[in-house]
Amino acid sequence: MDEQKTIASLGEFPLIEKFFSTLTSEDALPAAQGVGDDAALLSIPRTQQLLTTTDTLVEGVHFNSDMDPFLLGQKALRVNLSDLAAMGAKPHWYLLALSLPANTSEAWLEEFSRGLKVAGEQFSISLVGGDTTRSKGCISVTLTLFGLIGKERAILRSGAQEGDSIFVTGTIGDSTLGLAQRMGQLRISDPEALIFLKHRHQQPTPRVDAGIALVERAIARAAIDISDGLIADLSHICRASNLAAEIYGEKIPFSPAATTLLQESEQDLFPHLLTGGEDYELLFTAAKGSLTQIKEIAENLDLPITEIGVMKKGEPGVTLLRDGAIFPLKNKGWSHF
Numbered sequence: 029m030d031e032q033k034t035i036a037s038l039g040e041f042p043l044i045e046k047f048f049s050t051l052t053s054e055d056a057l058p059a060a061q062g063v064g065d066d067a068a069l070l071s072i073p074r075t076q077q078l079l080t081t082t083d084t085l086v087e088g089v090h091f092n093s094d095m096d097p098f099l100l101g102q103k104a105l106r107v108n109l110s111d112l113a114a115m116g117a118k119p120h121w122y123l124l125a126l127s128l129p130a131n132t133s134e135a136w137l138e139e140f141s142r143g144l145k146v147a148g149e150q151f152s153i154s155l156v157g158g159d160t161t162r163s164k165g166c167i168s169v170t171l172t173l174f175g176l177i178g179k180e181r182a183i184l185r186s187g188a189q190e191g192d193s194i195f196v197t198g199t200i201g202d203s204t205l206g207l208a209q210r211m212g213q214l215r216i217s218d219p220e221a222l223i224f225l226k227h228r229h230q231q232p233t234p235r236v237d238a239g240i241a242l243v244e245r246a247i248a249r250a251a252i253d254i255s256d257g258l259i260a261d262l263s264h265i266c267r268a269s270n271l272a273a274e275i276y277g278e279k280i281p282f283s284p285a286a287t288t289l290l291q292e293s294e295q296d297l298f299p300h301l302l303t304g305g306e307d308y309e310l311l312f313t314a315a316k317g318s319l320t321q322i323k324e325i326a327e328n329l330d331l332p333i334t335e336i337g338v339m340k341k342g343e344p345g346v347t348l349l350r351d352g353a354i355f356p357l358k359n360k361g362w363s364h365f
């Protein structure tokens with residue numbers, strides 16, 4: 029393909045046909061009507077509820093203009109999938125609203141579309157429609173996802189109960205370390221650790237299967253995905269459930285790469301790992317007696333799930349203890365404004 033050929037010479041409808049008409053997954057429910065009519069037509073099974081979520085990524089705000097479009101396509105889908113995972117839904121369909129400057133190259137769009145295809149197949153979700161417009165400045169990508177869940181089974185932020193244990197999937201803080209390295213704020217000398225941490229930032233793994241498993245066994249009482257940082261997102265559960273949370277620093281799961289950096293770095297990275305965000309792990313609460321079942325889920329999915337604290341009566345908010353003492357947190361998490 030001619031690297032320089034722009035989408036302006038292609039035209040809107042051939043563009044949609046070429047890059048967005050076949051991004052379907054065999055494992056998603058087929059749309060009664062997908063891309064190509066005025067609206068997508070979706071059949072919802074009688075026993076299910078529809079969950080929907082949307083997110084926008086803007087060039088210069090959420091990604092740099094030099095970001096690899098293949099990774100951008102994947103990441104856009106992955107971060108949205110994480111929101112469905114947090115409620116326990118099975119993803120099925122999505123819409124794509126795309127604004128592009130006329131000088132965007134066809135090669136860029138091809139790679140972006142390939143990123144969506146790969147992630148869509150991996151996580152079983154089909155593109156069923158969207159909108160394509162010209163922008164005068166930057167690229168903007170908005171995805172709207174649709175998932176299904178059994179009636180009344182969705183896990184809400186508001187369901188935590190006093191005495192619930194608090195759990196997280198995977199490891200915390202890798203993504204923020206990957207980002208800090210890219211911004212030149214952190215040196216990572218071990219090449220393997222560098223690859224791992226960069227990957228965790230660029231290609232977060234939405235915990236779709238974990239969300240579904242928690243719903244199947246009706247274990248989680250409240251859940252959220254960690255996008256703004258462990259502390260900030262746990263605070264959301266506290267507020268929605270009107271409870272306090274106490275978590276224990278020494279129980280928080282860090283990857284080997286993060287652990288090494290924690291030990292070696294001159295500055296204390298510990299608070300940054302808990303507030304940096306973009307982990308896209310699930311944080312959920314469950315009754316004390318659920319531990320055995322949670323261990324089974326962790327084993328089946330080959331995904332660590334770690335108990336890090338407890339929900340308590342009290343003013344909504346998070347208390348972090350480290351070696352028995354309260355660890356003060358200044359910056360609680362990422363906020364756009």
Ligand code: ADP
Binds near residue numbers: 062063124125157158
């Ligand atoms: P309308 O003018 O009726 O709103 P459009 O011309 O915007 O329809 O779109 C034509 C068809 O192509 C629709 O089915 C729409 O959902 C689909 N579509 C447009 N842009 C995209 C996109 N970026 N990704 C997927 N489908 C798209």
Ligand code: MG
Binds near residue numbers: 065066
């Ligand atoms: Mg129309």
